[in-house]
Amino acid sequence: MASFNTIDDLDDAQRVLVRLDLNSPVEDGEAQDNRRFSRHAETVGELADEGHRVVLMAHQGRPGRDTFVSLDQHAGILGEHIDREIQFVDDIYGDDALDAIEALEPGEVLLLENTRMSDDELPEEAPEVKADTEFVQTLAPQFDAYINDAYSAAHRKHASLVGFPLALPAFAGRVMETEYEANTAIANREFDGQVTMLVGGTKATDVIGVMETLGEKIDTFCLGGIASHLFLRAAGYDVGYDRHEDLDLYDTQWANNEDVIRRLLDERRDQIELPEGLAYEDDGERAEHTREQLDAANHDYMDISEETVEKYDPTIRNSDAVFLKGALGVFEEEQFSAGTVGAVKAIAETDCFSVVGGGDTSRSIEMYGMDEADFGHVSIAGGAYIRALTGDDLPGVELLVDAAN
Ligand SMILES: Nc1ncnc2c1ncn2[C@@H]1O[C@H](COP(=O)(O)OP(=O)(O)O)[C@@H](O)[C@H]1O
Ligand SMILES: O=C(OP(=O)(O)O)[C@H](O)COP(=O)(O)O
The missing domain is CATH 3.40.50.1260 (Phosphoglycerate kinase, N-terminal domain)
Known part of the structure; x- marks a missing residue:
């Protein structure tokens, strides 16, 4: 079993940048609640309860599809699951985002805009290339730690998934831990x-x-x-x-x-x-x-x-x-x-x-x-879980393991 650092290994009162997978069905322009929210709520709630300043990143849909929408509704849905207000800023790494990050108090949570609205997020490229983007270079200095909780997107080499682990100390969130353990055990x-x-x-x-x-x-x-x-x-x-x-x-x-x-x-x-x-x-x-x-x-x-x-x-x-x-x-x-x-x-x-x-x-x-x-296991991951069944590494997971070594 690969070992990575988890949120148990974080120091106190950190400024943490957390990658979730809130990619959801969208009906008539409205994001639909689904188990990705309830599962990620555990990680986000725990980080906020511990007094960290918590900034969330996630993607929604693909450019050109009708599911490619803002994350403004996702903040409200996730907030209901953790019974806590989640702020939203319609910016990823511009001045509005940086101001909102700077203003966060301990225990507060802020969700940034859909990462795929930045040209730096897609396409898939090597981690070193993604780490060098303006997206990663601008955001990383605002944080003490990067947490990847998006097991279900860990098969993609996008900036928010593979760039930040090269720029910040990197940790696994609770969903990453449990999905990784379940899917690896099944693959073996x-x-x-x-x-x-x-x-x-x-x-x-x-x-x-x-x-x-x-x-x-x-x-x-x-x-x-x-x-x-x-x-x-x-x-x-x-x-x-x-x-x-x-x-x-x-x-x-x-x-x-x-x-x-x-x-x-x-x-x-x-x-x-x-x-x-x-x-x-x-x-x-x-x-x-x-x-x-x-x-x-x-x-x-x-x-x-x-x-x-x-x-x-x-x-x-x-x-x-x-x-x-x-x-x-x-x-x-x-x-x-x-x-x-x-x-x-x-x-x-x-x-x-x-x-x-x-x-x-x-x-x-x-x-x-x-x-x-x-059912034996209901996974919130699709493409990542069948890739894991082949025994191949997922880039997002591999980088967490590298970071721990
Ligand atoms: N024949 C079809 N035409 C269009 N969409 C389809 C068809 N069959 C299945 N789908 C859609 O595929 C979606 C799931 O696709 P996908 O995103 O690949 O899987 P998942 O998100 O579950 O990993 C379902 O929401 C379903 O509506
Ligand atoms: O929903 C996802 O994958 P899945 O449909 O395989 O479960 C992930 O968020 C990845 O999204 P993407 O397949 O648009 O890169």
């Missing part, structure tokens, strides 16, 4: 029988990128979400193409993953279950197409078909371990929830070890009245 565990992974969601690149490595430990991949559309495209079906100019869901991910998808279909075809058909909206009602009927130019496909749900069900129920990363459909809309809810219910009812991961996907448990206790 051997399972005797059938091991199944359900792969869905919108971030196909994160899941397809690790499928080749995971193919050694996973017996069957059941595909849904955007990844399944790209695999169906590779298999010659008419799906997996962008049809909205403003939403790049498919074509870039296709370009980045086509080779791996074709290789997986070639070399691991017997391990991969693809949808028999997909569901779309027709006059407000759910309608379905078989693979042969798919028609990408005229329809958005929002869920796997009922026949696919029935096909995946026995695979799940005959498993000794099941991993879910990414929803199999747009479960937030009831008419497209059959794929995700069918899979999650089958996991809950099966006597198997299970992990449900992802900030969005894990919400399906509460939304559809299931009990978290019926």
Whole structure:
């Protein structure tokens, strides 16, 4: 088990810069409460109770997406979880942010604006490059310590995650500690029988990128979400193409993953279950197409078909371990929830070890009245947890370990 310093190792009355992952679903412009807030509340509440001056950084969405919004609402939601006011400043490292940081009293908490609104945050670059940005160079001198609590973003080499550990003494928050321990223990565990992974969601690149490595430990991949559309495209079906100019869901991910998808279909075809058909909206009602009927130019496909749900069900129920990363459909809309809810219910009812991961996907448990206790581990991390399953290091974690040595 890697060792890093934690908030137990902090000196008294520090000025601390804390990276959280508050990346949340956004509906009609409103950030939705989810377990990322309740989990990070433990770290933030503890730091404030200890009398540190606490400044929080987090990201929301990706530039160009409708989830790319300000963090002003996040301050209120997090504040309710710790029953304490969280101040917000709509600035990251400009004068307004520096003034607000300077004015903080012991035990007070301030949230900075969405880190991805700074050009220095993205793209992914080496820690040394990120540490040299104006973002890190301006903020770091305002603090005594940097705390990374964002395990679920630790697979990204962004300035707020990999730049600050080179510029400040670096520590792990409570969520970082518990997620790291749980996910590393799971990655090291051997399972005797059938091991199944359900792969869905919108971030196909994160899941397809690790499928080749995971193919050694996973017996069957059941595909849904955007990844399944790209695999169906590779298999010659008419799906997996962008049809909205403003939403790049498919074509870039296709370009980045086509080779791996074709290789997986070639070399691991017997391990991969693809949808028999997909569901779309027709006059407000759910309608379905078989693979042969798919028609990408005229329809958005929002869920796997009922026949696919029935096909995946026995695979799940005959498993000794099941991993879910990414929803199999747009479960937030009831008419497209059959794929995700069918899979999650089958996991809950099966006597198997299970992990449900992802900030969005894990919400399906509460939304559809299931009990978290019926799952082995519900992770607030998606991409980071499946990367951890491969045994690869996460850059954000690696830097905490380096800092401790
Ligand atoms: N066919 C689809 N079309 C559009 N969105 C989809 C589709 N299938 C699943 N999704 C969406 O994927 C989201 C989860 O994606 P992702 O961010 O990759 O996973 P997580 O945040 O759980 O790690 C869900 O909110 C769901 O609405
Ligand atoms: O929500 C996240 O990851 P997840 O969707 O894999 O759980 C993290 O906040 C990372 O966000 P990103 O995938 O936009 O870099």
